[in-house]
Amino acid sequence: QDNKVSGVVTARSDAQRIPGVIITVKGKNRGTNTDADGKYSIVANPNDTLHFSFIGYGAVDQVVGTNKVLNVGLESTESKLNEVVVTALGISREKRSLGYAVQELKSKDIADAKETNLVNALAGKIAGVTVTNSQGNMGSSRIIIRGETSIAGNNQPLFVVDGVPVDNSQLGIGTGRDFANAISDLNPDDIESLNVLKGPNAAALYGSRAAAGVLVIKTKTGKSAKGLGVTLNSSATFESLLVLPKFQDVYGQGSGGQFSYVDGKGGGLNDGVDESWGPKMDGRLIPQFFSNGQPAPFVAHPDNVKDFYETGYTLNNGVSVAGNSEKIDYRFSYNNTKQEGILPNTGISRNSFALNSTYRIAPKLTLSTFANYTRAGADNLPGVDGRRGNSVTLQFIWFGRQVDTRLLRNYKAADGTDYNWNHSYYSNPYWIQNENTVGQGRNRFFGNARLSYEITNWLSANLRVGTDSYNDKRKYKVAFYTNGTPFGSYTEDNYVVQETNIEFTLNAKKKINSDFTIDGLVGVNERTNQFEQNYQQAPKLAVRDVYTLNNSRDPLISTSYFSKLRVYSAFASAQLSFRDWAFLNVTARNDRSSTLPSENNSYFYPSVNAAVVLSDALGIKSNVLTSLKVRGGWAQVGKDADPYQLVNTYPFSQPFGAYPLLTVNDKYLKKDLKPEITKASEFGVEASFLNDRIHTDVTYYTSSSYNQILLADVSATTGYLKKLLNAGKINNHGVEVTLGGTPITTPSGFLWNINFNYAKNISKVIELDQEGYLNDYVLGSSGNIQVLASKGKRYGALYGKAYARDAQGRILVNANGTPQIANDKKVLGYYTPKWTGSVNNDFSFKGFTLGFLIDTRQGGSIWSGTNYTGIYTGVLAASLPGRDAEHGGLPYYYAGNNTNGTAVKLADHNAAAPNGETVYHDGIVFDGVTADGKQNEAILPAQRYYKSVYSSSLNESSVYSASFIKLREVRLGYALPQELIKKWGLQAVNLTVTARNLWYIDKKVPNIDPETAFNTGNGQGLETLQIPTTRSLGLNLRVSF
Amino acid sequence: CQKQLEDINKNPNESEQVQPDYLLTNGIKANVDTYWGTDAAMETSLLYVQYWAKIQYTDPDRYIPAATSVQAVWNNFYAQGVADFTKLIELGDTLHNPNYKAVGIIMRSWIFQVLTDFYGDIPYSQAAQIDKYLTPKYDAQKDVYLGLLAELKTASGLITPAANTIAGDILYNGDMNKWKKFANSLRLRIALRISDKEFAAAKAVFDEIGADDNNLIVSNSDNAQLVYQASPNQNPVAKNRETRNDYRISKSIVDKLNQLNDPRLPIYGAVPRDTNKIVGVTNGLATDSAARLGFNKTSDVGAVFTATAAPAVLFNASELLFIKAEAAQIGLLSGNAATLYAQAVTTSLKQYGVSDLNVTTYLAQPAVLYDAANYRKSIGEQKWLALFGDGLEGFAEWRRLDYPKLPAAYTGALGGKIPARMTYPSSEQALNGTNYKDAIGRQGADALTTRLWFDKE
Incomplete structure (x- = not known):
């Protein structure tokens, strides 16, 4: 009995429908193809077997049975090893040929997170990558790959967009505001893939800057555009508090149980005190700040802090147009992002335009260009670092718990001064948010042009010119009458940053004989970096509310700084492959840097790595073992210094009236600096089983960085506070494991993918100086606690004041009953985690996808300013x-x-x-x-x-303990059925709901978020009154025509 | 290409050369700021010697100094002071201007004297020579003082008042005669400070210059003081008071001034808003009890000290006269101790504009009259009053003379003791550990209570 059977054929890897699949009825001369939407229908008998086949996919046989509908999933036969990834200098390579670990993220892994800061979207997704999220819902994020390799220098990877380095510095650290790191200018929607080169082995060709790894970003092109090629993207994300300290609501402001308000600065009974050791909030009558000297009920306002925060939101709207023809591919995109913070009157905005195009000018001549213009800015950024003038978190942790913050909303009194619960130390928190603002405006262009000429069929010449250039203006306003700054101030801080690269390469690929193929390049590069800062401050305003540098009662404070460096490089790289299962890769590069003395400024560094696909070489491929590859490599890279580190100079100080001032520098520089060197090696195994249903990658690596350039503290009695040294050494070793699999895949199209990442890194500071007199290098500090790189210890020691203990470890107590504090500081923990891990799950069925990501960081410590301060002040419930x-x-x-x-x-x-x-x-x-x-x-x-x-x-x-397990991301997506959207003339409609930072499944530190970063420097592990981090929920709609 | 790279790396932001006058101005300004500033004075010495007290954040007044204070004094005096003046001394040689050299030595000696008074043994002979000594050894306090006496003698001899003009001198406006007076006065100060221990060495100094009043600071017009300017170059105390309200005049000195009907009381203290008399604050109250006293019911120090352009005094004539009085008393110098004592008190009163009539009345009081039998008490109390505002010198002389008798901070952290020195900054343990250990091995535990060499039991 013949029946009509119909269904849909999809790919098991991503549940996308496959058009053109050939369906035949076995043993009968009957067949059909799936249509453009992957659908088919065929007449068959229940005893018939349908045979589904398509190039690149394993064929499937299915007995018809009683089914009227038969949906089939096909498994790709393209092995994971055959994936093509973008490596250093934009060279595409098959994964099988690489002698080092690579992990790549695709467009949707990044864009769906809907993070305004690209770096945040990477959290938990790559083994060995640690992201420290910015606080609040805006600001900076720090990314570290395989631990810290530089004691004092930058430990963040280099970002390379379409082959050209793009700046990711964070300017203005220490100004009390959290300015975003510069890579946040890149629109995540423009990214096609992001490949993480985890260290020198993978990145040796980038030379000087490869020691901390490289993120190779490829932007989307118009190459594969279909239809009109228009995609609209619109999302709205809402952010609310993830962790707010737990406050006590029993006792109010005061000291020793007493409080009475007169003027808020000590005129009354403890009314200058900003702590909650006062009377019980039981409704007793006490004069308070709002009651004009009259007694008023002293009662708790449990939500007084929570009420101050607002729901933040991010609106993201973008459009892209892509197309291609014989002569030209193009993709243009525009994106607008507007974000409002959880603190009143904070927000950032970003407008970016990108154009990616390829022109096939002549048969052998191709011109590719990428241009990105971003205008990013903020009317006001949140204050950090616990400063009175700009940090409301400071005020809330030194607080009267009875204060009703709603009464503070009208913050300005008639005479222009502020209305507040305290006048000893603080201005009204709304005053801080609305009057003492920091605005930022950044105009940035980055892009490149590449001209490629095919000289012969195996040799081509490429010229690439790239630049990244931005100016970044900040305007700091402090209002007249602000507590501690009675005349206010106004500051302008302007930066101009530029990097230009000119690179020429000759690329060759030639099959030598049937066994050997060689693929290589030689090239030269000129890199120029310029940096300029102009800082001007009117330290006291003459007239209130007018913010201009002319409005100053004191002489302006101004500094300007300019720096420039240039590096000339020559490099070569070659890959020799044997029968496509054995590969040898070598690279070599020589840099000549302006920042080093002429006798030391030229330095050479090589790398070598090899890969053998054993499963092919030995022919041991089976149904169980799909592929097996071993790999290993060794690399060395060098690194130059910052400009102007060779000759001692005399800095200027603010003049004393008519007298100019010059002083001896407090840094003693070094005439004979040498380049820093990092040596690294790694070994790995990649294997996949059961037709790639299970795949794993295990890597062991070591690295050693020495001759490190350290501006080390020296005893002030030398006449200097710091001396430039060229001696530090730090070793790292670690293991990375990724394990992925597809536990369930059904013919009906249900798919479950799971992926584990695990990474463990151990760093050890071996040496700080050759003489051996330096034991510690200070990375950061807050009061008595310091973050150190200490000789012989793990990197990032938290070193501070500890209890004095007896021989049995019991805490000693003074005669008055208070704990004794030991004279000498000791190591109280390390901020660097012991291991990190994550598990990501993706489910798809029909048009639906569901994914969630859990990640964890275990080991590592954090010192919490919020906890100690809030207990000291009697504000936290813990008191x-x-x-x-x-x-x-x-x-x-x-x-x-x-x-x-x-x-x-x-x-x-x-x-x-x-x-x-x-x-x-x-x-x-x-x-x-x-x-x-x-x-x-x-x-x-x-x-x-x-x-x-x-x-x-x-x-x-x-x-x-800073350990945590966090539900990082949950994504629910739905692709509207093709039959429906076809009617509307659309190609694809996707709806996604993304929730980020949803829940701490486990964390050890109370009251704060253990993932905290105020800046991207190395002095991490100190929590100094963070702004609460946020959870977010976003809705995203993507429509393609 | 090599030349081009070298040119690119030439620092366009800072000068590779230094002018002596700019360096001199900076050296004076920066170090007087430190001397009169938060860390060396307001948060430490002014409290220990009970000129000032704290009404907020009272830990420093309870002898729990902030680590940052301890560090700042050390860093500033060495890296700004000793380093700048060492360079100036070198410039004096290369530019063949002995007056710059002399001024460099005098200022550097003053800084070393202040450092050793405060900390005890300090790096001196190997200090500020980074190419030779990355970890300078600590010299015994005795050797520091003796070294300074020799250096100051050299400096005094180098001075040529008629030639070799110097610029940038914000202390004496280039008047080399006054620099000579300052150098010689410092020598007498040091000589007296070591007199309990090294009488002969002290005697030699007094024999040489003790009677030469023409070359000593005997008149208030010769006081070594930096007169500050309008903001941003205001007096450090004035700068503090613009935004902070942490300090009050100590009850100890108010009590003493009251007891003596001292006409300096309304100058040293200010009348608070809510009372009509000067109310001092007890040193070392717990934060909660201090705050309860009321900001408007207790006295700040007087406007003479909190004014924008108030001077910071490094050496005043009254001190020199007290030195001479004591020297005469103990046989270092010939002369009448009582007369010199009366001159010293008079000069102090005159420094603050007290009328002649009031001076006479004051001097006639039995409690003020010089008591030769108990000269340490007479001189100790009056010198303490005369040095009001100069925390570091007041603290040094109070330790040496053991007068006036001061009560320890009310809730002090030293078990009823008052600090006898400042602890070394913790950075020295990390950065100069071996020498640091040698120093405390010689001097005693690195505690606030360890008495220094000059401070005889």
């Missing part, structure tokens, strides 16, 4: 235990009511003191031992207890 009988406090009194005397314990809370002294109920006993080894019994009032344990002079209590 409640022991504060009264209800919270477990102990009863005590002072003999003769002398509160500076010793507290005497009472038997219970109802007991009276012997001579009618006041009885207190907030006693706490520190768990430690006295000098003679007895358990401490001295009672401390809660306020004194918490202040002695959580203070800036004791760091140990504020160091936490």
Whole structure:
């Protein structure tokens, strides 16, 4: 009985429909093809077997049975090893031929995250890549590959877009604002692929800057455009608080239980105090900041901080037009991003235009160009680093818990001064957000042009000119009457940054005989970098509310700085392949840099790596083992210095009236600098099984970086604070494992892909200076706690004040009951994680896709300023235990009511003191031992207890494990059925819902987000009053014509 | 190409050469800023010697100095002070201008004297020679003082008042006679400071120049002081008061001034908004009790000290006269100790514009009269009053004389003791560890309470 059977044929890898699949009925002379939408229909008998076949896919036989509908998924026969990836200098290579690990992300892996900062979209997706997210929902992000290889220098990878380096520096670190790192100018929607070259082995051709790895980005082209080639993309993302500290809502502002407001700066009873050790918020009547001296109910406002934050949002709209013809391919895109932060009056915006085109001018002559113009800016950026003038998180952690922030919204009084709950230290938080703003405007062009001429069928000549150029203007406003800055100030800080590369290469590819093929290039490059900064400040305004440099009552403070460097390079690279299963790759490069003294400025570095596809070589391919490859390599790269590090100079200071000032520099430079060298090797195995259903890649690597250029601290008694050294050495080794598979794939088109990443990196600082007198190099600090690179230790030690302990490790307690602080600082942890990992799941069925990504960082510590400050100030809920009988406090009194005397314990809370002294109920006993080894019994009032344990002079209590497991990303997508959208004349309609940073499945540090970065420098692991991080939920619509 | 690369790497932002006058101005300004500033004075010495007290963030007043304060004093004096003046001394030689050299030596000696007074043993003979010594050894305090006496003598001898003009001199406007007075006065200061230990060496200095008033600071018009200017070159105390409200005059000195009916009281202290009398604050209260006193009910120091253009004083005539008085008393110098003492007190009162009549009345009080039998008390108390505002010198002399008797901070962290020195900055342990250990091995534990060599029990 013949029936009509119909269905859809899809690819199992991505659930896309396949047109043109040949379907035959086995044993019968009958057949058909799938149409453009992958659909077919055929007449068959229930006993018939349908044979589905298509080039590049494994054929499938399916018995018809009773099915009327038969959907089939085909498995690609293109092995993972045959994928083509973009390597250094934009050279495309088959993955099988590479002697080092590569991991590539495709367009959707990046664009679907809908992150405004490209770097954030990479978090958890690549083994060995650690991303430290920016705080809040805007700002900078730091990316590190395979751990830190430079003790003092930049440890972030080089970004290369279409073969041309693009700047990713973060300018203005330490200005109290978190400016975004520069790669955030690149629109993620323009990226076709992103390949991570994890270290010198992969990136040796980039020379000087390859030690920290390279991100090779290829932008989308018009090559494969279909139809009209128009794609519209629109998304809206909403951001809300992920982690907000837990505050206490029992006690309000004040000290010693007392508070009464007069002027907010000490005129009343503790009204200058910005802490919550005051009276109980039980509705008692106390004059407060809003009550004009009249008593008003003293009550809690539990959401007073939460209410201050707003829902942030990001709107992203883009259009691209792509097309191709015999002569020309092109793709033009425009993207507009507008983001409003969770802090009032903060936001950034970005407009970017990109044009990618290829012109086949003559049969042998091709011109390719890529041009990107971005105008990025901000009206105001969030303040960071806990500064009074711009950080509201500082104010909220030094806070009166009774303050109703809603009453602060009208922040300006009639006379122009601010209206606030405190006038000792702070301006109104809304004043900070609305008056003390920092605006930014960045105009940036980057792009390249490449002319390629095919000299013969095996030799071509290529000329590439690329540039990245931007100016970045910042305007800092501090209003008149701002607390601590009564006259306000106005600052303009302008940067001009430029890098130009001119590169010529000769590329050859020739089959020598049936066994050997050689593919190589030789080339030269000239690179010029220029940097300029002009800084001008009116330190005190003459007239309020007018922000111009002319409006100054003091002489302007100005500095300007210009630097330039040039590097000439010559390089060569070759790949020799044998029967397409054995490959030898060699590279060599010589750089000559202007920043090094002439006797040392030319330096050579080679690399070699090899790959053998054993499964092909030995013919051991089977149904179980699909492919097996081993690889290994060794590389060395050199690195020059920053400009002007050779000759000592005398800096200028602000003049003293009519007297100009010059001083001896506090840095002692080095005439005979040598280049830094990094040597690295790696070995790996790639294997796939069951027709690529399971694939894995295991890498072991080591690297050693030496002759490091360090501006090391020296004893000030030498007359200098720092001396340039050329000696540091740091070693790294680690393992990376990726394991992927397709546990379920059904003929009906259901597909489940899963991918694990695991990476472990161990770094060790071997040497800081040859003389051996330097043990520590300071990477960053906050008060007493420092982040160090310490000789013989892991990189990134948190070094600070610790408890004094006895021989048994018990904490020693002073006679007054407070914990003793050890004289010498000690290592309290390391910020660098022990291992990182992630698991990503993708499900697809029919038009639906669902994906989620969980990632983790284990080991590593963080020092938390929010925790110690908030407990010190009695603001956090963690300061409640022991504060009264209800919270477990102990009863005590002072003999003769002398509160500076010793507290005497009472038997219970109802007991009276012997001579009618006041009885207190907030006693706490520190768990430690006295000098003679007895358990401490001295009672401390809660306020004194918490202040002695959580203070800036004791760091140990504020160091936490930074480990976490996070549900990083959940994506739900739906592609509208082709039959539907065809009617509308569309090619594709995709709807995606993306949720990011949804949930901490586990974290050890309370009150803050352990992933925190205020800047992209090496001094990480210190949390200094972060802005809460956010979770986001976005909806994205993509329509192609 | 090589030449082109070298040209590209020539720093266009800073000068490769330095002019002596610009360096001199910077050296004076930067180091007087440090001397009179937050870290060496307001947060430390002014509190220890109980001229000032804290009403907010009282930890420093409880003898818990901030690590940053300890570090800043050390770094500034060495890397700005010693380094700049070492370069100036070198320029004096290369430019054949001995006056620059002399001024360089005098200023550098003053800095070393302040450093050793504050810390004890310090790197001196190997300091500021980075090519030779990356980790300079610490010299014993005695050797530092003796070395400085010799250097200052050399400097004094180099001075040629009639020739070799110098520019950029914001202390004495190029008047080399005054520089000579400053050099000689510093020598007497050091000689007296070591007199308990090295009497003969001290005597030699007094024998040489002790009677030569023409070459000593005996008149307030010769005071070594930097007169500040309008913002941004205002006095460090003025700059502090523009935005902060942390300090009050100490109750200790207010009590003493009250007890003596001292006409300097309304000059040293300011009347607070809510009271009509000067109210000092007890040193070393806990933060909560200090804050409870009320910002408007307690006195800041007087406007003479908080004014924008207030001078920072490195050496005043009154101190020199006290030095001579004490020298006469203990046999370092001939002369009448009581007369010199009265002159010293008078000069101090005159420095603050007290009328002649009031001076006479004041001097006649029994509590003010010189007591030869207990000269350390008489001189100690009055010198302490005369040095008000000059925390570092006041602190040094209070330690040496052991007068006035001061109570330790109310909730001090030193078990009832008052600091006897400043601890070395923690950077020295890391960066100059071996020499640091040698120094504390010789001098005693690196604690605030360790007494220094000059400070005899």
